[in-house]
Amino acid sequence: MKNKPFPNPPKWAKRWLRWYCPTSLIEEIxxxxxxxxxxxxxxxxxxxxRRRYIIDSIRFFNPTTFEKARNLVHRxxxxxxxxLAMFKNYLKIALRNLWRYxxxxxxxxxxxxxxxxxxxxxxxxxxxxxxxxxxHPNKDRIYRVISQHTSGEGESxxxxxxxxIGPTFxxxxxxxxxxxxxxxxxxxILFANEEDSYLEDNGFFAEESIFELFHLPLAHGDPATxxxxxxxxxxxxxxxxxxxxxxxxxxxxxxxxxxELSVTGVLEPLSPHFHLKFDFLFSFEDLLADVSQxxxxxxxxxxxxxxxxxxxxxxxxxxxxxxxxFIEEYAHPSTKELGFHYYLHLQPLTDVHLHSVNLRNDxxxxxxHRYVTGLAFVGFFLLFIACIxxxxxxxxxxxxxxxxxxxxxxxxxxxxxxxxxxxxxAILVVVLAMLLAANLTxxxxxxxxxxxxxxxxxxxxxxxxVIGFLLxxxxxxxxxxxxxxxxxxxxxxxxxxxxNMKFHPGGGQELLRKSLIVVQFTxxxxxxxxxxxxxxxxxxxxxxxxxxxKEQLIHFPMRGSLFSKHDVVRQEFSSIPGVVSTSIGFxxxxxIVSGDNVIVPGExxxxxxxxIFTIDHDYIKTMGMELVAGxxxxxxxxxDADEGFIINETAVQTLGIADSPQExxxxxxxxxxxxxxxxIKRGRVIGVVKDFHYNSFHQAVQxxxxxxxxxxxxxxxxxxxxxxxxxxxxxxxxxxxxFETGYPIxxxxxxxxxxxxxxxxxxxxxxxxxxxxxxxxxxxxGAFGLAxxxxxxxxxxxxxxxxxxxxxxxxxxxxxxxxxxxxxxALLIATPIAWYFMDQWLADFAYRINIQWWVFxxxxxxALSIAFLSVSAQSIRAALANPVHALRDE
Amino acid sequence: xxxxxxxxFEELVLLIVGVLVDQAYGVTVAEEIxxxxxxxxxxSPVHSALYRLEKKGFLRSEMSGSTQTRxxxxxxxxxxxxxxxxxxxxxxxxxxxxxxxxxxx
Numbered sequence: 001m002k003n004k005p006f007p008n009p010p011k012w013a014k015r016w017l018r019w020y021c022p023t024s025l026i027e028e029i030x031x032x033x034x035x036x037x038x039x040x041x042x043x044x045x046x047x048x049x050r051r052r053y054i055i056d057s058i059r060f061f062n063p064t065t066f067e068k069a070r071n072l073v074h075r076x077x078x079x080x081x082x083x084l085a086m087f088k089n090y091l092k093i094a095l096r097n098l099w100r101y102x103x104x105x106x107x108x109x110x111x112x113x114x115x116x117x118x119x120x121x122x123x124x125x126x127x128x129x130x131x132x133x134x135x136h137p138n139k140d141r142i143y144r145v146i147s148q149h150t151s152g153e154g155e156s157x158x159x160x161x162x163x164x165i166g167p168t169f170x171x172x173x174x175x176x177x178x179x180x181x182x183x184x185x186x187x188x189i190l191f192a193n194e195e196d197s198y199l200e201d202n203g204f205f206a207e208e209s210i211f212e213l214f215h216l217p218l219a220h221g222d223p224a225t226x227x228x229x230x231x232x233x234x235x236x237x238x239x240x241x242x243x244x245x246x247x248x249x250x251x252x253x254x255x256x257x258x259x260e261l262s263v264t265g266v267l268e269p270l271s272p273h274f275h276l277k278f279d280f281l282f283s284f285e286d287l288l289a290d291v292s293q294x295x296x297x298x299x300x301x302x303x304x305x306x307x308x309x310x311x312x313x314x315x316x317x318x319x320x321x322x323x324x325x326f327i328e329e330y331a332h333p334s335t336k337e338l339g340f341h342y343y344l345h346l347q348p349l350t351d352v353h354l355h356s357v358n359l360r361n362d363x364x365x366x367x368x369h370r371y372v373t374g375l376a377f378v379g380f381f382l383l384f385i386a387c388i389x390x391x392x393x394x395x396x397x398x399x400x401x402x403x404x405x406x407x408x409x410x411x412x413x414x415x416x417x418x419x420x421x422x423x424x425x426a427i428l429v430v431v432l433a434m435l436l437a438a439n440l441t442x443x444x445x446x447x448x449x450x451x452x453x454x455x456x457x458x459x460x461x462x463x464x465x466v467i468g469f470l471l472x473x474x475x476x477x478x479x480x481x482x483x484x485x486x487x488x489x490x491x492x493x494x495x496x497x498x499x500n501m502k503f504h505p506g507g508g509q510e511l512l513r514k515s516l517i518v519v520q521f522t523x524x525x526x527x528x529x530x531x532x533x534x535x536x537x538x539x540x541x542x543x544x545x546x547x548x549x550k551e552q553l554i555h556f557p558m559r560g561s562l563f564s565k566h567d568v569v570r571q572e573f574s575s576i577p578g579v580v581s582t583s584i585g586f587x588x589x590x591x592i593v594s595g596d597n598v599i600v601p602g603e604x605x606x607x608x609x610x611x612i613f614t615i616d617h618d619y620i621k622t623m624g625m626e627l628v629a630g631x632x633x634x635x636x637x638x639x640d641a642d643e644g645f646i647i648n649e650t651a652v653q654t655l656g657i658a659d660s661p662q663e664x665x666x667x668x669x670x671x672x673x674x675x676x677x678x679x680i681k682r683g684r685v686i687g688v689v690k691d692f693h694y695n696s697f698h699q700a701v702q703x704x705x706x707x708x709x710x711x712x713x714x715x716x717x718x719x720x721x722x723x724x725x726x727x728x729x730x731x732x733x734x735x736x737x738x739f740e741t742g743y744p745i746x747x748x749x750x751x752x753x754x755x756x757x758x759x760x761x762x763x764x765x766x767x768x769x770x771x772x773x774x775x776x777x778x779x780x781x782g783a784f785g786l787a788x789x790x791x792x793x794x795x796x797x798x799x800x801x802x803x804x805x806x807x808x809x810x811x812x813x814x815x816x817x818x819x820x821x822x823x824x825x826a827l828l829i830a831t832p833i834a835w836y837f838m839d840q841w842l843a844d845f846a847y848r849i850n851i852q853w854w855v856f857x858x859x860x861x862x863a864l865s866i867a868f869l870s871v872s873a874q875s876i877r878a879a880l881a882n883p884v885h886a887l888r889d890e
Numbered sequence: 891x892x893x894x895x896x897x898x899f900e901e902l903v904l905l906i907v908g909v910l911v912d913q914a915y916g917v918t919v920a921e922e923i924x925x926x927x928x929x930x931x932x933x934s935p936v937h938s939a940l941y942r943l944e945k946k947g948f949l950r951s952e953m954s955g956s957t958q959t960r961x962x963x964x965x966x967x968x969x970x971x972x973x974x975x976x977x978x979x980x981x982x983x984x985x986x987x988x989x990x991x992x993x994x995x
Contacts, residue, residue: 028953031963032916032933038959039917052932059934068941 007046009037009053017057022069029060086417087424094425097401104397108390109433111781112481115386116437116473118774121448122379124441124456129372131273132353132365136215138309141177143316143346145169145306146359150341159362161344163304164297166207168330173322175314180209180307182276183287184363190743191280192255193243199746200239203280205287213309214274220250221265230285234265239279256282258742272455275353275364299331300338302361308346316346378771382778387481388516389781394426394485396789405489406497418490426482427474434474451763514822517786520779521826521863522833527772528859529834533851534765537842540849541758547692548589549624552725553750554732555588555717560741566713570618572735573718578728581719583622586712587613589694590753594712598705599670600655601682608655610703611694612671614712620646620689622719629661630687633708641708643683645669648704649691655703661688671705674712683707696757700846780870783819787871790815791878798878799886811879816871823867827860834859896977902927903939904948904978908970915965916940940968948974 014030021029033056040049098105133139147161166179183206188199210216211223218226219237226234233254240249240263249263261282270277288296295301310319323344335342347355354369356362401422408418438460445458459466562569566584574582587593598610613619617633617640628649633640647669649661658664664685673679691701720728729747736745791798798811835851842848896904906922907914920936923929943949954967 027963028916028966029933029937031960031965032937034963035917035960036920036933039921056933059932060937062934062938064938064941065934068937071945 007041007049009034010050013054013057017060020061022066025065025069029065033057033060090421090424091428093404093421094428097425098429101397101400104393105429107781107784108393108429109436111386111389111393111778111785112430112433112477113436113440114774114777114781115383116433116477117440117444118382119379119473120437120441120458121444122375122382124445124458125448125452125454126372126376126379128273128454128456129354129367132367133273133275133350135271135273136213136349138213139349141312142213142307142309142349144349144352145308146345146347147302148343148345149302157359158302159356159359159364160303160305162299162301162331163295164299164330165304165306165344166308168326169306169308172326173319175311175319176308177311178209178212178309179207180213181207181284182210182305182307183284183303184305185282188746189257190255191239191243196243197255197742197744198242199744200279203278203282204276205284206234206281207284210281213307214276215271216274217268218265219268220248221263223265226265227281227283228285229264230283230289231259231261232264232283233261234267234281235263236267236279237269240266275349275366277365299334305363307349316348320344320346382774383477384480385516385520385778385782387477389778389785390426390429390481391484392513392782392785392789394481395488396785396792398485398489399792401489402492402497405492406494409492409494409497415490419486422486422489423478423482426485427478430474430478430481434470434477438470451766513786513789517779517782517819517822518826518829520775520782521823521867522829524772524775524779524866525823525827525830525859525863526834527768527775528862529830529855530838531765531768531772532855532859533834533838533842533849534761534768536849536855537845538758538761538765541697541761541845541847544693544697544847546589546754547625547690549719550589550751550754552720552722553623553717554720554729554747555591555715555750556736556745556747557715558584558713559739559743561739562716562741563713565739566616566710569716569739570616572738573716573732576728576731576735578721578724578731579718580721581618581622583616583618583717584713584715585613585615585619585717586714587611587615587694587706588715588717588750589623589692590750590757591715591748593694597672598655598703599672599680600657601668601670606656608703610651610655610705613704613706614709615706616708616710616713619706619717622717623692624719625692626690627687628690630665630685632687640686642681644686644707645671645683646687646689646706647685648689648701648706650701651703651705652688657685664688669705671707673709681707681709696754697845697847698757776866780866783823783867783870784874787815787819787874790818791874795878795881795886798881799883802879802883803887808876808879812872812875815875815878816868819867819871820864823864827856827863830859831856896981897939899935900939900943901978901981903936904943904970904974907940907943907949907968908975908978912967912969914968919968940966943974944968946973947971948977 017030017033018026033053036056037049037053040052136142144159145161145165147158149156149158163181163183166181169176170179182204185201185203185205188201189203190197191200192198206227208224208227211218211226216223218234219240221234226232233256235243235249235254243249243254244252244263249266251262251264253260253262255261310316327343332341352364354367354372356364356366357368357370405418438458442458442460445456448454449456460470461467558569569584570582573579594612594614596610596612597607598612600606600608615633617635620627620632627646630646633644633646637644647655647664652658652661652664655669657667657669665687667685669683669685671681671683673681689704689706692704693701694704695701718732732747733745794815798806798815801811801814834856838851842851902923903919906919906926910918910922916933916937919940920931920933923931923936940949940951944951948971949968950971951966951968953964955964957965
């Protein structure tokens with residue numbers, strides 16, 4: 001049967017059928033018709049078969065055929081075509097690919113991980129800063145009253161204001177629901193229970209409305225009455241624990257500077273997001289009892305923090321509009337006499353933490369909104385750059401997958417499916433990176449908390465919100481990083497893909513890639529320069545001669561009986577074996593130094609500002625200062641105490657008494673004594689001391705005058721032996737206790753107070769290091785990605801060059817040249833910006849390095865070598881490759 | 891139930907698909923009808939009936955592998971569904987009931 005030449009149905013009928021029949025049905029209909037034709041031919045002969053075929057082919061031309069065709073197209077895919085199976089396949093292929101190109105995977109993972117860690121850490125910090133004071137129930141209606149002062153000396157803004165503002169507001173404005181006055185306690189106060197006593201210095205006098213305005217829950221006590229009566233105190237939980245242990249201190253008394261105060265409340269631990277930090281609150285009534293009625297109504301005294309809560313219907317703008325008239329009426333009559341005007345502004349409670357940077361006289365836990373916003377941008381930038389680098393590297397390596405894409409497409413994969421496949425691969429990498437990043441962030445968080453003084457937690461396994469956020473972040477990052485490669489990969493045409501054709505993006509993308517590299521390297525170079533300069537400056541500061549020896553030097557304030565027994569004090573402390581030298585006085589470097597005037601007598605009698613050091617005969621020796629001319633005070637020369645002055649080198653110039661230190665000896669000087677009446681101390685300069693730094697290097701050394709004046713001896717300074725410091729300190733404490741002042745000793749090391757002056761610089765230095773490493777790392781990733789891309793794209797060019805005789809060095813040079821150019825451009829951009837910012841920063845120091853050209857050169861060399869290193873691996877590989885591999889398809 | 895009514899021809903086609911397990915497609919169904927009833931049917935109404943039955947959910951179909959005959963073209967093979975079976979059952983029950991109600995002559 002098969003061998004017989006088989007007759008065909010009439011051609012025209014066939015053509016007719018094919019003309020009208022929908023393509024989706026032609027196979028089954030024509031198949032059936034043909035089969036029937038064959039059977040009819042066998043059974044009934046050709047003409048019958050032909051007749052049946054014609055009739056049937058006409059009869060199929062009916063509405064049902066067309067309806068069926070329509071429904072067939074839209075019919076849902078049958079169940080056996082399992083999406084889950086395809087997804088499993090994608091996952092398998094993705095994992096195989098990740099495993100196969102380990103180097104590539106590692107780099108992509110690292111880049112994303114670093115970007116995510118940076119983003120998460122910065123994000124946690126920024127969110128924490130934004131949380132400040134958001135938890136107070138009426139936060140939107142509470143404002144802090146800040147004041148703006150203008151006088152002949154210019155303008156300044158104060159966080160504090162007059163004590164009269166609060167009560168007068170309440171009296172005059174019905175929309176003011178509540179006011180609160182706080183007065184910061186500035187001196188150390190002795191707290192004592194039966195056994196122990198300690199100095200505390202972190203508290204306020206507070207009105208009872210503090211519990212009304214702020215969400216400040218009490219662990220014990222009633223907020224409504226806690227600060228109502230005089231002689232009451234509210235303690236922080238830490239302080240309550242310190243003095244009362246585990247007992248409930250409510251109703252107990254505590255000795256405070258020899259007064260008996262009753263504890264009326266114990267606070268719950270303060271929220272870490274509260275802008276105030278304090279250990280105790282005294283009743284405002286106690287302050288009112290101490291201060292005269294006249295002073296508490298003064299508009300000149302500006303040391304009170306005032307908060308107001310406005311009614312629900314009033315707005316900040318409306319209320320502020322009333323304030324100029326208010327000030328004009330109450331304050332200006334008294335302040336204008338003193339030569340200053342002022343205006344009040346309302347600062348929303350939620351702005352207090354971040355927006356108080358330029359306010360003087362403040363006492364809050366302050367942040368800086370500029371840093372916070374800047375950091376937020378940096379965080380997004382890090383993540384964005386990490387995504388860009390991921391995109392670069394992935395598209396560069398896309399060529400490896402072109403055959404796979406070709407095969408899949410030939411086998412019927414639609415573009416959407418392919419895009420989905422590559423997209424899920426990107427998501428997979430992002431999820432892996434996120435797992436790494438979230439754990440690394442947890443590891444790094446203690447350092448951040450330590451650095452920023454925060455208590456941020458990051459519960460990545462237990463908190464559903466955090467998990468949700470991280471998953472969302474994965475999706476967004478995956479979208480950013482994966483969408484473009486997925487589109488590019490899925491757009492390959494099967495034929496080209498199988499023929500190993502290269503993919504060429506347009507010129508615009510090329511420019512974008514290059515600009516991104518320039519941006520990344522600009523940031524890195526900028527940071528390298530900053531790190532170098534900050535490092536040099538900090539080094540400069542630490543090597544600067546202070547003019548005295550700050551090591552093993554302690555000082556402490558005198559109390560009680562010590563004031564009247566100077567000689568005994570000297571004797572007692574000097575007798576300790578470890579104490580090398582003892583001095584009593586006021587004006588110890590690193591501590592408070594008084595400012596006053598000195599008078600240069602003569603025809604043009606001049607009064608000049610000067611730093612006054614009231615010292616004894618042993619001061620210069622104890623401090624380890626150096627005299628450049630004249631002599632030190634001498635106990636045997638009786639006139640020294642009443643008529644001798646020692647000045648510093650600067651004073652020789654500024655007082656205009658001599659051209660050289662030697663000439664200054666014997667010149668007359670006068671000083672108005674700090675005693676009742678107009679007593680003037682007249683004397684002569686007996687010595688000139690080398691300039692010594694009593695303050696940080698932010699401030700220049702000023703005219704300094706040292707002289708003997710027992711009326712202002714407030715501190716004891718001891719020079720210790722470097723051996724057995726512990727024992728010596730114990731002995732000092734014992735001797736102190738023998739004086740029975742009722743206060744514990746409160747000593748400080750001078751080198752520690754100098755160290756504390758540069759905490760900000762050290763923090764800056766540390767944060768610059770971190771950011772620099774991060775930026776360099778990310779820039780390297782970027783360069784590496786682009787180099788890979790260029791090497792892949794120029795594979796054939798390199799092949800042809802090699803065939804024509806190019807050397808390996810020549811090709812490495814060719815490939816590296818492009819990058820070095822980009823890095824060079826980055827260097828040109830970074831240099832002026834870095835110079836400007838660092839010059840601004842250095843301007844804060846009275847003693848500073850000059851920015852030298854070699855810093856920029858060094859940063860440039862560093863940036864170039866970093867770029868070269870990250871690029872060269874790819875370039876060399878490309879240059880060493882066998883040209884046959886690149887050209888075999890041609 | 892609208893749309894699930896079985897016409898006489900449809901019922902016949904459905905029964906035949908049930909009989910021709912895994913072998914039911916246009917030509918075989920038409921052949922079987924002719925064999926069982928002696929009625930000559932054209933292919934087009936068979937196709938229409940098959941399609942309508944599928945739309946009602948009594949049949950399901952898939953394209954099967956090609957063979958040497960019919961120019962290498964694939965066939966749409968029909969299978970009876972559970973709904974198709976129960977529809978046939980209903981028709982049969984109804985018939986039986988009616989038969990039982992006819993008085994003996």
